[in-house]
Amino acid sequence: MTDDDASQSGRPxxxxxxxxxxxxxxxxxxxxKKGVEYTEQLLRENGELREELELLRADNASxxxxxxxxxxxxxxxxxxxxxxxxxxxxxxxSKKLEGAEKEQQGRQAKIEQExxxxxxxxxxxxxxxxxxxxxxxxxxxxxMLGQLVGAEAFVVYLLDPDTKRAVPIAHEGLEETxxxxxxxxxxxxxxxxxxxxxxxxxxxxxxxxxxPVAVVPLGAEGRGVGAVSIVRVLGQKKEWANVDHELFQLIxxxxxxxxxxxxxxxxxxxxxxxxxxxxxKLRQ
Amino acid sequence: MSEHSCLVVEDSPMMRQLLVFAxxxxxxxxxxxxxxxxxxxxxxxxxxxxxxxxxxxMPIMDGLKLVKRIRSDETHKDVPIIIITTEGxxxxxxxxxxxxxxxxxxxxxxxxxxxxxxxxxxxxD
Numbered sequence: 441m442t443d444d445d446a447s448q449s450g451r452p453x454x455x456x457x458x459x460x461x462x463x464x465x466x467x468x469x470x471x472x473k474k475g476v477e478y479t480e481q482l483l484r485e486n487g488e489l490r491e492e493l494e495l496l497r498a499d500n501a502s503x504x505x506x507x508x509x510x511x512x513x514x515x516x517x518x519x520x521x522x523x524x525x526x527x528x529x530x531x532x533x534s535k536k537l538e539g540a541e542k543e544q545q546g547r548q549a550k551i552e553q554e555x556x557x558x559x560x561x562x563x564x565x566x567x568x569x570x571x572x573x574x575x576x577x578x579x580x581x582x583x584m585l586g587q588l589v590g591a592e593a594f595v596v597y598l599l600d601p602d603t604k605r606a607v608p609i610a611h612e613g614l615e616e617t618x619x620x621x622x623x624x625x626x627x628x629x630x631x632x633x634x635x636x637x638x639x640x641x642x643x644x645x646x647x648x649x650x651x652p653v654a655v656v657p658l659g660a661e662g663r664g665v666g667a668v669s670i671v672r673v674l675g676q677k678k679e680w681a682n683v684d685h686e687l688f689q690l691i692x693x694x695x696x697x698x699x700x701x702x703x704x705x706x707x708x709x710x711x712x713x714x715x716x717x718x719x720x721k722l723r724q
Numbered sequence: 725m726s727e728h729s730c731l732v733v734e735d736s737p738m739m740r741q742l743l744v745f746a747x748x749x750x751x752x753x754x755x756x757x758x759x760x761x762x763x764x765x766x767x768x769x770x771x772x773x774x775x776x777x778x779x780x781x782m783p784i785m786d787g788l789k790l791v792k793r794i795r796s797d798e799t800h801k802d803v804p805i806i807i808i809t810t811e812g813x814x815x816x817x818x819x820x821x822x823x824x825x826x827x828x829x830x831x832x833x834x835x836x837x838x839x840x841x842x843x844x845x846x847x848x849d
Contacts, residue, residue, distance in 0.1 A: 556835045559745045567738040583738045590832045592810075674810065676830070 557683035560588050564687060568694055572711070574702040578610050581668070581695050586612060589684050590674040595649070598658075598666040598699070599623060599632055606632055606667060614671065618649055623664075626650060631657040632664035637688060639680065644673045654680075656688045658696040665696045727752040728846050729771065733764035733778040733790060734808070739833065743777060746835035750842060761785025765793055768800055775846060777806045777829075777838075780816045788820055795824040804845040808833065 567580045578596060585591040593613030597606035597620075605620040606628055624633040627650075631638055639654045640647070647653035649671060658666035668691055705714055730753055734740040740757055747755045756771070758764035760782045768776075776794060780787035787807055794800050804826040809817045817828050827841055843849070 552836050559742065559835060563738055563741045563745065567741065570737070579736075580738055583736045587736065587739050587742075587831055587833070674831070 557681075557686070560683055561686055561690060564588060564690055565694065568690075568698045569701075572702050572705045572707070574699060577695070577698045577702050580698075581691060582610055582612060584687060584691060585668065585670065589670070589687055590677045591670045591672070592674045593647075593671040595669045595671070596666070597621065597628060597632070597669065599664065609666075614649070616649070618669075627652060627655045628667050628669050631655040631667050635659050635662070635664050637692065639685075639688070641680070644677060644679065645675070647671045654688070656692045658692060658699075660696040660700055665700075668692075668695075728774045728848075729754040729756065730775040730777065730842065731756050731758060731764060731767055731773045733758040733761065733776065733782070733787070735760050735779065735782040739779065739808075742833055742835075743838065746833070746838040747842065749835070749839060750848065753842070753846075761787065761790035761793075764790055768794065768797065773800060773803055775804050775806070775842060776800070777808065777842075779808045780813065780820060788816070788823060791820055791823045791825050806841055806845070 564580075564584050567583075568577065571577055571580070581596055582594075585594050585596075591613075593611075595608050595611040595614070595618045597618075598609050599606050600620075603620075604623045606623065607620045608618040611618055621628045623629050627638050630636075635657050637654070637656045639656075644653050647670070649669070652669040652671050653673065654668075654670040656668045656670075657664045658668065668688075705711075730747060732740060732743045732747070732755055734743060734757075740759075744755050744757065747753055756767050756773070758767045761778075762785045764776070764778065765785070767773075776790075778787040778790050785793075791805055791807065794803065794805060805824065807817065807820045807825045807828045808831060809820070809828050810831045820828065826845060829837055829841055
């Protein structure tokens with residue numbers, strides 16, 4: 441209590457005991473001090489709260505960013521999934537196309553092979569009948585065997601009508617000279633007699649003159665007049681191709697006919713004279 | 725109009741015709757035929773060729789001699805030469821390559837093989 445208070449209370453300040461005044465001052469000072477301390481504490485706490493608020497604000501901002509980022513990631517994942525599906529579909533389509541392309545290539549290779557085979561057959565037939573020289577016809581038969589079939593060692597036999605023995609008229613790739621064979625004897629003789637070819641499908645390289653890998657009878661008008669005997673084929677040839685069987689048929693049915701035609705032709709007369717009388721024969 | 729010309733030297737008419745058949749499938753390629761090495765040289769002297777295909781075994785002049793003669797000819801010394809051999813005649817093939825042959829084809833001849841080799845050497849599509 442101040443002097444003023446004392447005066448207001450109606451009592452002079454000098455009337456208040458000194459101890460009480462001191463006590464009052466001490467209390468006031470203490471009170472004020474406490475007030476200051478309390479205020480300082482409040483200010484401190486306020487500052488701390490502000491700091492915390494700032495931190496929370498920053499955290500909040502960060503969380504907001506994260507949420508936005510998560511959304512973007514989810515969107516990206518969704519896009520990636522979609523792209524993955526598209527990629528799988530494209531891979532499947534690509535595989536299908538690859539398969540179709542392979543099929544196409546296979547078909548093309550097959551067609552190429554067929555064209556090649558047909559060309560071989562055409563040329564073989566054409567050349568067989570393109571000459572009036574027996575030597576050339578036999579040469580063509582040898583070419584067909586060596587160049588088209590891929591025979592490495594072979595013999596061409598013709599049946600001698602008097603002795604009924606198949607006589608070798610041409611051969612290639614043999615170490616020994618082939619001997620005549622009686623009709624009906626061994627694979628060659630039997631083929632001429634029966635007109636049935638004998639073609640081995642096993643080992644195409646291990647044949648011999650006595651046991652060739654293929655024997656094709658040469659015939660005309662349904663009768664055997666000779667045979668082609670393949671003893672061995674070229675090393676790279678592992679099996680007969682389809683066209684080989686066609687060539688065997690061509691040789692079997694047409695080589696003898698071509699040989700007969702060339703044998704009947706007389707070069708000294710020439711082609712025109714050789715046809716004399718044909719028109720009359722056709723009229724009969 | 726032909727852009728390339730090729731000389732086929734082969735004594736067997738059948739093989740020659742087969743080669744011509746195969747080569748006919750190449751566009752703008754003119755093919756000239758020769759029956760043996762001497763005939764081949766005659767044809768070479770009468771024109772300019774971009775490619776020569778020759779058999780090895782031929783009468784009068786074989787393929788090896790022909791390769792040698794072509795390589796000493798000023799006009800055709802750089803022309804690519806394909807030789808035709810059998811699988812077994814490795815020695816002939818080596819000799820031909822040593823004499824200057826560019827490539828070889830083995831018998832029996834397959835048209836796709838011939839076409840591919842010719843296109844490769846003439847740099848065609």
